[in-house]
Amino acid sequence: MAALVDTAREVARHLLETPLPRRWSHVQAVAAKADRISAAVPAEDREVLVASAWLHDVGYSPDLVDTGFHSLDGGRWLCRQRFNTRIAALVAHHSCAWLEAEERGLGEVLAAEFPREETAVTDALCCSDMTTGPDGQDFEVLERLAEIRSRYGPEHLVTRFISRAEPEMVAAVRRTQRLLADSVRQPI
Template identity: 40%
Template sequence: MEAALVELLAPLTDSRRAHTIEVGRKVERVAHLVPEHLRVEAVTAAYLHDVGYGYPVSGFHPLDGAELLSARGYSPVVCYLVAFHSGSTVEAEVRGIDASALEQFALSTEVPGIDIANDLVWWADMTTGPTGETVTLDERLAEIRVRYPEGTLVRTAIDRSEPLLRGAVQRASGSM
């Protein structure tokens, strides 16, 4: 992992960093499934998908991460993959965050292969536990539901986004 990524991940807790690094490693191992022009960006986004936890501004890590990376000159593709990872639009809605906050990171044109890159980031995130261990999607959802009791924002968002998460994991798994 390159020094710039290590530096950006330094403010994360040890467990969050372990999770994030393993997500990056997983996407790195399957990057051959992504069109060549997106491989580096998909892997970079996977390693940085949770970077916003270390640089809280709004308190919503996909947005905080995408804003940080944009300010540091990362590509629109990396910022898109970070901003929109793992059902973030559903969580933003649950949190009452205006859709335009994430939409600033939407890609202005169709990028061939972006769907598989997105699915692989979601797959890696949703099959990696909070300390970097490999888990099934069901185990990951159960673990999140234990950490975030019913009625909390994250729990509500996970419950609502479960069909989207399952779809992405299923598509990614089917392409391997």
């Protein structure tokens, strides 16, 4: 299974490091955080979590932009590459992407193409992404959401999406933090 993480990292590096170095910094930090908080998910899911973190933003790569909605584009590309289907679905739906899909008129398309799991893995992936800034810096989730709003501006579709998604994103982060605290109290 470690091979899965290694493959995911190299795929992401190939797609992001040169064309999108800032995005690559973010992705490296998100993957490192997913690894650090992986005790919040069952042992058998940890490599899926970290591999998904490496791949969650590949849809921004100019090599594979299709609809312009990075979560869907990344998930579709991973499917075309016959990558692990659970990871493709986690990427397609990461960080409340279904709400952004609705804003873009792609809600039904996303739901039809990819099953959405709702587990500690989806929470931990959202937590890793939503507590890591665009340069890889650590953020509290509410700071991160404010940073996204200020980067895109009040009228932007992404800002509307973030406003709708905020309660679920914050809840996912808090659930992950609680599981992590529990895992410290009960060594596994």
